[in-house]
Amino acid sequence: MSMAAVRAAFLAAAAGTARLKDAGLSYSGRAQVLKFTGWHDDGLPFAFVSAPFTGEATERAREVARDLVAAHTGGTMPAPVSITSLAETLRGELAKATARAAQIGTQAKAHVANLHAVLDSAEGVVNEVKAASADIQAALGLSTNGGPPLDPGSSHQA
Numbered sequence: 591m592s593m594a595a596v597r598a599a600f601l602a603a604a605a606g607t608a609r610l611k612d613a614g615l616s617y618s619g620r621a622q623v624l625k626f627t628g629w630h631d632d633g634l635p636f637a638f639v640s641a642p643f644t645g646e647a648t649e650r651a652r653e654v655a656r657d658l659v660a661a662h663t664g665g666t667m668p669a670p671v672s673i674t675s676l677a678e679t680l681r682g683e684l685a686k687a688t689a690r691a692a693q694i695g696t697q698a699k700a701h702v703a704n705l706h707a708v709l710d711s712a713e714g715v716v717n718e719v720k721a722a723s724a725d726i727q728a729a730l731g732l733s734t735n736g737g738p739p740l741d742p743g744s745s746h747q748a
Contacts, residue, residue, distance in 0.1 A: 599648035600626060603655035607631045607663075613651075618642040624650055630662050 597613045604610075607630060614625040621642030629635050636658055643650055 596624070596647050596651045600651040600655045603652035604659055607659050608636070608655065615647060620644065622647055622650075624654060626651075626654060626658075630659075634662065636662070 593613060593615060596615060597610060600613060601608070601610055608628055609631070610626060610628040612625070612627045616623045616625070619642070621644050623642050624638075624640040624647060626638045627636065638654055638658060640650060640654060
């Protein structure tokens with residue numbers, strides 16, 4: 591592996607959208623660190639220092655170039671498998687929660703409709719009791735118009 595191969599890998603992955611000014615490789619313990627500086631095709635500069643890695647430097651150079659281009663153009667960078675897996679798990683759980691909420695909402699509507707029917711029935715019973723009470727009062731002569739008794743000497747009040 592040579593620096594020429596690392597540069598070539600970077601430029602090939604950038605597919606003509608970046609110009610490379612400098613590329614460097616250093617070591618951090620047993621791990622390697624890549625450094626790149628240059629310009630995007632629109633003139634915006636970039637500088638990148640990789641996290642220490644083990645593995646093939648040319649492959650890491652390709653990944654860096656793809657990520658820099660994606661970040662610059664607004665493209666998406668592939669998420670690590672652990673994040674993708676977490677996102678899929680969360681989407682699945684959210685779908686289950688949404689389905690459960692819809693089911694509970696449907697049940698709640700049915701129970702509220704039943705409650706309204708019970709209240710309507712109770713209101714009907716109360717109205718019937720009021721009517722029966724008025725009928726009984728009228729039959730017994732207990733009705734009053736709220737005015738004073740007709741017989742001023744009478745102590746009888748309804």
